[in-house]
Amino acid sequence: xxxxxxxDDFGSSSETNHAxxxxxxxGTLHAASLMMGEAATQEAVALAKANPLLxxxxxxxxxxxxxxxxxxxxxxxxxxxxWFPQSAAHTWLKYFFHPRLRAQLQKEIDAQFExxxxxxxxxxxxxxxxxQHIHPLIFRRVIQLxxxxxxxxxxxxxxxxxIWKLASETPNFLKxxxxxxxxxxxxxxxxxxxxxxxxxxxxxxxFLDTWHMSKEYVLKxxxxxxxxxxxxxxxxxxxxxxxxxxxLDPAVINTLKKLEKTTEHPGSRDExxxxxxxxxxxxxxxxxxxxxxxx
Numbered sequence: 148x149x150x151x152x153x154x155d156d157f158g159s160s161s162e163t164n165h166a167x168x169x170x171x172x173x174g175t176l177h178a179a180s181l182m183m184g185e186a187a188t189q190e191a192v193a194l195a196k197a198n199p200l201l202x203x204x205x206x207x208x209x210x211x212x213x214x215x216x217x218x219x220x221x222x223x224x225x226x227x228x229x230w231f232p233q234s235a236a237h238t239w240l241k242y243f244f245h246p247r248l249r250a251q252l253q254k255e256i257d258a259q260f261e262x263x264x265x266x267x268x269x270x271x272x273x274x275x276x277x278x279q280h281i282h283p284l285i286f287r288r289v290i291q292l293x294x295x296x297x298x299x300x301x302x303x304x305x306x307x308x309x310i311w312k313l314a315s316e317t318p319n320f321l322k323x324x325x326x327x328x329x330x331x332x333x334x335x336x337x338x339x340x341x342x343x344x345x346x347x348x349x350x351x352x353x354f355l356d357t358w359h360m361s362k363e364y365v366l367k368x369x370x371x372x373x374x375x376x377x378x379x380x381x382x383x384x385x386x387x388x389x390x391x392x393x394x395l396d397p398a399v400i401n402t403l404k405k406l407e408k409t410t411e412h413p414g415s416r417d418e419x420x421x422x423x424x425x426x427x428x429x430x431x432x433x434x435x436x437x438x439x440x441x442x
Contacts, residue, residue, distance in 0.1 A: 150369070150406065151348070152394070153178040153302075153380040155206060155274070157195075158188035166384030168194050170394035171201045175403060176383075180206035180274050183262040184213035184229060192266045204272035204298065205263045207256060207280045207289060210238040215258040221251040235277035242284050253288050260292045274302035274380075278354075281336060290343060300346040302380075303333045307350040307373060314352075314367035317359045326355050349375030357382070362393050369402045 154167045157179040164187055170176040181191055181203050195203045208214070213229045214221060223245075225231055232238050242248055263270060273293045274280060280289045281304065293301050306326045312318050341347045352368050353360060360381065368379070383391040393399060 149376050150403075151177050151376070151378045153180060153204075153272075153274075153378055154383050155180050155380055156182060156276075156382055156385070157203070157206065158182040158185045158191035159212075160185075160384065161187050161190055163187070163382075163384035164191045164194055166391045167191075168198055168201070170381075170383050170391060171198060173395050174400055175394040176201070176381075178202040178204060178271055180204045180272070180380075181263065181266075181268075182206045182208055182212060182276065183259045184208060184215045192268065195266075195268055202271035203268050204274060205259060205270060207259055207273065207275040207285070209242070209252065209255065209275070209279045209282075209285065210235045210277050212276050214255055215262050216255050221255050223248055224251050224255060235279060238279065239282060242282055246284075249284055252284060256285065256288055257292070260296065264296065270296045270298045272300045272302065273298050278302075278304045281333060286336060290339065293345070294343055298345070300348065300378075301340055302351065302378060303337050303340065303348070304354045305330050305333045305337065305350050306352065306354045307377070310368060310371055310373050311352070311355055313371065314364050315356050315359075316361055316364060317356065322355045329354070346376075348378045349373075350377050352377060352379040353381060358387070360388060360390055360393060362396050362399060365393055365399055366402055369399070369406060372406060 152175055154170065154176050156163050157167055158164065158181050167176060167179050171179070179195070179201055181195070182188060183205070195201055208231065209224070210231045211233045212231055214225045214231060218225050218227050218229060232241070242252060270293075273289055275285075275289075279285060280301070290301065306329070308323060308326050308330065311326065312323065337347050356364060365379070381390040381394060382388055383394055
C-alpha cells in the first residue's frame with residue numbers, strides 16, 4: 148500500500164511551476180501533470196529536465212485552458228486566442244451532443260500528446276484538466292495514446308467515499324452524491340485500464356475537496372492509510388489554495404516518512420517510488436549540483 152502525490156497544472160504559470168519543484172525537492176511530490184499550450188509550459192519542461200526524478204505526465208486540456216493547435220484547425224473548439232470555454236459542464240455537454248466535434252477533439256488531443264513527446268520527457272501518466280479526459284468521446288483516444296506511448300497510469304477520479312467522509316472538513320450530501328456519481332460512472336473505466344496493463348490506483352484523494360484541501364485532511368488520510376494504492380493530487384502555487392504550505396508542512400513530511408513504501412506497475416513491473424524517496428533523491432541531486440558549481 149502507498150500514496151502517490153501528484154501536482155496538476157504544471158506549466159500554467161511560473162508561480163505554479165516553481166511551487167511544484169519546491170514541493171518535489173522537499174520530498175512530498177512524486178509527479179506533476181503538464182499542460183502543453185500554456186505560456187509557462189516551456190519553463191516547466193526546463194525545470195522538469197533539471198529535476199529528472201520528477202515524473203511528468205500529460206494534463207489533457209479541452210476546457211478552461213489553451214489549445215496546442217490554432218483556431219483555424221479546430222474552429223468549433225476554441226476562440227481566436229486558442230482558449231477553450233471555461234465551464235467544464237458546458238464543454239462536457241457540448242462535446243457529447245455535437246458529434247461533429249469528434250474529429251476536432253481527436254486532432255487536438257493527438258497534438259497535445261505529440262507536443263509532449265517533442266519535449267523529450269518520458270510520459271509517466273495521463274490525466275485531464277477538470278477530469279475531461281474521462282469524457283466518453285475523449286477517453287478511448289486518451290487510452291490508445293497513453294498505451295502507445297507507454298504511460299504508467301491514467302487517473303480515474305474515483306474517491307474513497309468512506310475515508311473522504313472521515314477526513315473532510317467540509318463534508319456534505321451534495322459532495323457525497325457527486326463522488327458517488329463518479330464512482331459508479333468510472334467503474335468500467337478502471338476495469339479497462341487494468342485489462343490494458345495500466346497501474347490502476349484504488350482511488351484518488353483531492354477530488355471532492357479540491358477547493359478545501361487542508362493539512363488536517365491530508366494527515367487524516369495518511370494516518371488512516373487505507374489498504375491499496377492511492378493518488379492524492381494538489382494544485383501548488385494556485386492563488387486560491389494553501390496546497391504548497393501543506394506539502395511543505397513538517398508533519399506531512401514526517402508522516403510520509405513513516406509510510407514510505409513502493410508499489411509496482413502491474414504491466415511493466417516497474418517500481419514506482421514513494422514521493423518521499425523521490426524527494427530525498429532530488430534533494431541529494433540538488434546538493435550535489437550546488438557543490439559542483441561552487442567547486
